[in-house]
Amino acid sequence: MSEQKKTSVHEPLFHLAKRTNVNPLRATLIRIAAIVLGLVVCGLVAFLLIEKLNQNPGKIGDFYNCFIKGSFSTERKLWKFLKNMAVLQCISLAVTPAFRMRFWNIGAEGQTLMGVLGAITMAFYFGGKVPEWQLLIMMFIAALIYGAVWAVIPALFKAKWNTNETLFTLMMNYVATYVVSYFLVIWVPSGSSTLGKLKYGKLPPLPFGNQYLLIILIVLVLTVLLYVYLKYTQQGYEISVVGESVRTAQYSGINVQKVIIRTMVVSGLLCGVAGYLIGSGLDQSVTTESVGGQGFTAIIVSWLANFNPIMMIVTSGLISFLNSGAAQISQDFNVSGALPDVIVGIILFFIIGCEFFINYKFVFRKSAGKEAAK
Amino acid sequence: MEKKIALSMRGITKRFGSVVANHNVDLDVYEGEILSILGENGCGKTTLMNMISGIYFPDEGKIYKDNKEVVIRSPKDAFDLRIGMIHQHFKLVDLFTAAENIVLGIDEKGQHNLKAVNSRVSQIAEKYGFHIDPQKKIYDMSVSEKQTVEIIKVLYRGADILILDEPTAVLTPQEIDRLFTVLRRMKEDGKSIIIITHKLHEVLSVSDRVAILRKGEHIATVDTCDATESSLTEMMVGKKVTLDIDRSEPVNVQPRLEVKNLTCIDKEGLHVVKDVSFTANSGEILGIAGIAGSGQRELLEAIAGLQPIASGQIIFTNPKKNKPVTFFHKSMKRVKELAAKDAFHDKEGKPMRLKGMSNGQIKAQVEAGNVLFREDEIMNLRGKTPLEIRSLGVRLSFVPEDRLGMGLVGSMGITDNMMLRSYRKGHAGFVDRKKPRELAEDIIKELEVSTPGVNTPVRRLSGGNVQKVLVGREIAFAPKVLMAAYPVRGLDINSSYTIYNLLNKQKENGVAVIFVGEDLDVLLALCDRIMVINSGAVTGIVDARSATKEEIGLMMTQTDTAAKEAAQ
Numbered sequence: 006m007s008e009q010k011k012t013s014v015h016e017p018l019f020h021l022a023k024r025t026n027v028n029p030l031r032a033t034l035i036r037i038a039a040i041v042l043g044l045v046v047c048g049l050v051a052f053l054l055i056e057k058l059n060q061n062p063g064k065i066g067d068f069y070n071c072f073i074k075g076s077f078s079t080e081r082k083l084w085k086f087l088k089n090m091a092v093l094q095c096i097s098l099a100v101t102p103a104f105r106m107r108f109w110n111i112g113a114e115g116q117t118l119m120g121v122l123g124a125i126t127m128a129f130y131f132g133g134k135v136p137e138w139q140l141l142i143m144m145f146i147a148a149l150i151y152g153a154v155w156a157v158i159p160a161l162f163k164a165k166w167n168t169n170e171t172l173f174t175l176m177m178n179y180v181a182t183y184v185v186s187y188f189l190v191i192w193v194p195s196g197s198s199t200l201g202k203l204k205y206g207k208l209p210p211l212p213f214g215n216q217y218l219l220i221i222l223i224v225l226v227l228t229v230l231l232y233v234y235l236k237y238t239q240q241g242y243e244i245s246v247v248g249e250s251v252r253t254a255q256y257s258g259i260n261v262q263k264v265i266i267r268t269m270v271v272s273g274l275l276c277g278v279a280g281y282l283i284g285s286g287l288d289q290s291v292t293t294e295s296v297g298g299q300g301f302t303a304i305i306v307s308w309l310a311n312f313n314p315i316m317m318i319v320t321s322g323l324i325s326f327l328n329s330g331a332a333q334i335s336q337d338f339n340v341s342g343a344l345p346d347v348i349v350g351i352i353l354f355f356i357i358g359c360e361f362f363i364n365y366k367f368v369f370r371k372s373a374g375k376e377a378a379k
Numbered sequence: 380m381e382k383k384i385a386l387s388m389r390g391i392t393k394r395f396g397s398v399v400a401n402h403n404v405d406l407d408v409y410e411g412e413i414l415s416i417l418g419e420n421g422c423g424k425t426t427l428m429n430m431i432s433g434i435y436f437p438d439e440g441k442i443y444k445d446n447k448e449v450v451i452r453s454p455k456d457a458f459d460l461r462i463g464m465i466h467q468h469f470k471l472v473d474l475f476t477a478a479e480n481i482v483l484g485i486d487e488k489g490q491h492n493l494k495a496v497n498s499r500v501s502q503i504a505e506k507y508g509f510h511i512d513p514q515k516k517i518y519d520m521s522v523s524e525k526q527t528v529e530i531i532k533v534l535y536r537g538a539d540i541l542i543l544d545e546p547t548a549v550l551t552p553q554e555i556d557r558l559f560t561v562l563r564r565m566k567e568d569g570k571s572i573i574i575i576t577h578k579l580h581e582v583l584s585v586s587d588r589v590a591i592l593r594k595g596e597h598i599a600t601v602d603t604c605d606a607t608e609s610s611l612t613e614m615m616v617g618k619k620v621t622l623d624i625d626r627s628e629p630v631n632v633q634p635r636l637e638v639k640n641l642t643c644i645d646k647e648g649l650h651v652v653k654d655v656s657f658t659a660n661s662g663e664i665l666g667i668a669g670i671a672g673s674g675q676r677e678l679l680e681a682i683a684g685l686q687p688i689a690s691g692q693i694i695f696t697n698p699k700k701n702k703p704v705t706f707f708h709k710s711m712k713r714v715k716e717l718a719a720k721d722a723f724h725d726k727e728g729k730p731m732r733l734k735g736m737s738n739g740q741i742k743a744q745v746e747a748g749n750v751l752f753r754e755d756e757i758m759n760l761r762g763k764t765p766l767e768i769r770s771l772g773v774r775l776s777f778v779p780e781d782r783l784g785m786g787l788v789g790s791m792g793i794t795d796n797m798m799l800r801s802y803r804k805g806h807a808g809f810v811d812r813k814k815p816r817e818l819a820e821d822i823i824k825e826l827e828v829s830t831p832g833v834n835t836p837v838r839r840l841s842g843g844n845v846q847k848v849l850v851g852r853e854i855a856f857a858p859k860v861l862m863a864a865y866p867v868r869g870l871d872i873n874s875s876y877t878i879y880n881l882l883n884k885q886k887e888n889g890v891a892v893i894f895v896g897e898d899l900d901v902l903l904a905l906c907d908r909i910m911v912i913n914s915g916a917v918t919g920i921v922d923a924r925s926a927t928k929e930e931i932g933l934m935m936t937q938t939d940t941a942a943k944e945a946a947q
Binding site: 022237241242245256260 | 395436438683685764765766769777779781783784785786787788789790791795798799800802803805808809810
């Protein structure tokens with residue numbers, strides 16, 4: 006007996022085992038638990054930080070109040086939250102077809118920025134010279150073309166010479182930024198390189214409801230369309246097959262190069278729409294920061310929703326909620342602008358980390374379990 | 380003389396999620412014996428061995444080495460206990476020599492003294508009768524040589540228990556004989572050898588005892604001298620199955636697919652298929668035998684339009700004579716082209732040129748069944764994509780070797796996998812899931828696929844069920860030519876027979892079946908003719924009813940030397 010105990014010491018305390026059947030309910034519960042846990046840790050961290058930085062820290066409950074206040078305290082804030090969510094959702098939709106094809110397009114930032122540039126270029130040169138409705142159409146088409154061109158260049162290189170799309174699309178982001186800078190220098194000779202709000206080319210709001218309602222509805226329609234496209238059309242089916250295995254795609258007679266290029270055009274067009282919504286619907290101007298990193302955030306949104314456009318409404322909502330809540334905290338507690346990044350980072354860490362616990366489980370060694378039982 | 384127990388297992392259980400891979404297994408291995416572990420696929424043979432060699436850790440149970448309880452947590456622990464496993468897939472560094480691979484990962488003095496290593500390797504080789512050049516690079520080696528390196532690697536580390544996972548799967552009969560001789564010498568040297576296999580005749584010829592596993596449980600261990608093929612099979616599958624494959628006489632044999640002087644060159648510039656010519660006939664099963672990687676895959680892929688062809692022709696004869704034209708696969712344009720070539724006649728046998736008719740009139744004539752083919756349609760498939768081949772109306776089905784990497788989409792359910800062939804048939808760019816779903820349900824019912832549902836990802840199904848889904852889909856396509864590459868690889872006996880029966884039924888329906896196989900016994904029992912290929916070239920086509928295994932085995936290897944002579 007004593008000898009057996011001796012040897013059992015060698016047995017590892019626990020080992021990891023992959024779950025073969027993931028129960029969806031259980032997975033959802035784990036995810037919710039992760040978010041709650043993330044929020045608790047955030048509260049503690051924020052509380053400690055604020056206490057250090059601020060003479061008047063308040064109670065820990067204030068932190069959560071403030072967090073919710075960021076998105077829901079006033080009607081204006083609610084609409085702003087919905088608008089932010091809609092724009093983020095639109096860019097997330099854009100990256101999704103490529104991701105389902107396992108084409109790692111991390112250039113949505115640049116593609117959207119080019120969309121903004123396309124729309125604003127039209128407004129800058131033709132604003133006031135053509136009827137407003139005509140200008141709006143020109144802006145929309147230009148945004149689509151700019152976005153699609155920016156997306157199709159890496160796709161062509163990938164299809165023809167099998168270049169690495171991740172690096173390529175990433176680099177295209179920087180090129181887009183510099184293209185925008187170039188035009189700003191030309192357009193604003195004063196040297197400030199800041200283009201003021203243009204007079205023409207504003208997407209008119211709906212005659213009823215909030216000013217952001219139209220944007221939100223457009224994105225909602227796009228969400229449903231993309232869902233249908235991916236799930237029920239032949240092209241959507243081809244995307245899934247190519248994403249799973251290029252060899253299977255070839256075997257079934259799919260022209261893989263064509264699918265890669267076509268799908269990236271779809272991605273680019275959606276980025277163009279997002280760019281148009283930002284350029285014509287919101288800013289009426291363009292800066293190198295017009296997209297503000299949402300092209301990268303969109304990757305997380307799409308991924309967390311498992312590339313499902315409908316699920317993305319939840320994830321883009323969650324991320325937007327975190328962003329506005331965190332911004333509110335830094336404002337109310339009068340602390341550094343880096344705090345929101347810390348908070349969002351912590352919560353994302355928990356959300357992404359919980360996927361590990363959904364796919365794996367710990368198996369503890371038997372003897373430890375028995376002793377615990379005694 | 381009482382034999383000493385080298386290793387024993389007591390109450391070993393291993394679970395993967397809800398699947399029980401091994402349940403309460405007790406097993407003893409004696410010193411100086413060859414023990415075969417026999418069982419159908421998925422019965423837990425490899426899992427059990429992986430627990431001895433430190434790859435998995437048992438959930439329950441104990442392992443004793445030389446009557447002392449041991450805990451094996453990693454392959455290193457296993458090595459320290461002098462247990463070595465030779466895996467089915469070799470784990471060698473291609474760019475290193477044999478000797479470098481052998482000492483790789485050993486932490487001892489003089490590891491880098493390659494001269495000493497070489498001489499020690501040669502010593503081991505001499506002792507047991509291996510043939511090996513320690514300074515040869517792995518990429519220059521044949522499969523059998525690589526296996527030798529793996530075995531010596533284990534012996535070099537002083538293993539006295541060797542586990543071989545399906546060592547004969549990739550070898551020719553002659554190489555198998557050589558391996559068995561070596562194994563017997565090791566046994567005489569007092570080593571314990573465990574062989575995992577599901578080839579019964581090998582079990583009977585080489586081992587001293589056989590342990591039979593069924594569904595993760597240890598059924599029995601018997602002395603080989605008391606066992607017969609049928610008694611072992613009975614224990615393996617639980618009920619008696621006949622080992623005979625029903626082979627009918629081919630009827631109405633006509634050339635269907637003619638491959639002429641086909642040559643394919645891969646990206647590295649190697650001739651993977653060399654001047655191959657053969658004819659596949661309707662109502663016949665043509666077997667293709669050869670060592671794995673001799674160009675079988677490339678040959679089939681070239682026919683299916685998936686592999687670039689350097690030279691040669693692939694002529695497909697569509698049996699169309701006196702059959703009405705349909706628009707099923709043919710566009711109006713193609714019908715007109717064929718009409719211009721005088722390919723049609725009417726019911727009375729007069730030529731139909733369809734000249735001066737409007738599209739509407741032609742359509743009406745075709746739909747009334749008045750337009751008949753004058754001759755069989757003969758087409759060259761060379762340089763055509765899979766889609767072009769299909770739109771020509773060539774019903775060519777292909778069951779590729781890589782089921783989940785090529786034939787099916789692992790993450791999709793059975794319904795969506797049925798659509799791989801037919802998804803373009805939907806309306807207005809949308810997919811129609813109704814018919815594929817019906818087909819999926821039919822296949823599940825008729826081929827007894829065990830799956831939780833039509834939408835369960837096929838990746839989660841067992842190998843046999845995956846293969847049934849794939850073969851079922853390809854047969855549902857009503858092929859004229861059916862190519863199947865290793866369709867029973869990794870399948871248990873019952874599933875294998877389901878597949879053989881399906882192929883036989885296709886043959887009886889007049890399909891030209893091409894069957895690439897590895898088990899010569901099966902090839903000889905199932906096929907009508909067998910084409911043997913070696914290093915991409917055909918070494919002969921024999922009548923499967925009269926050929927012998929030795930004959931084929933020789934043909935699988937003979938050009939090797941001829942080719943080398945030619946190169947020099």
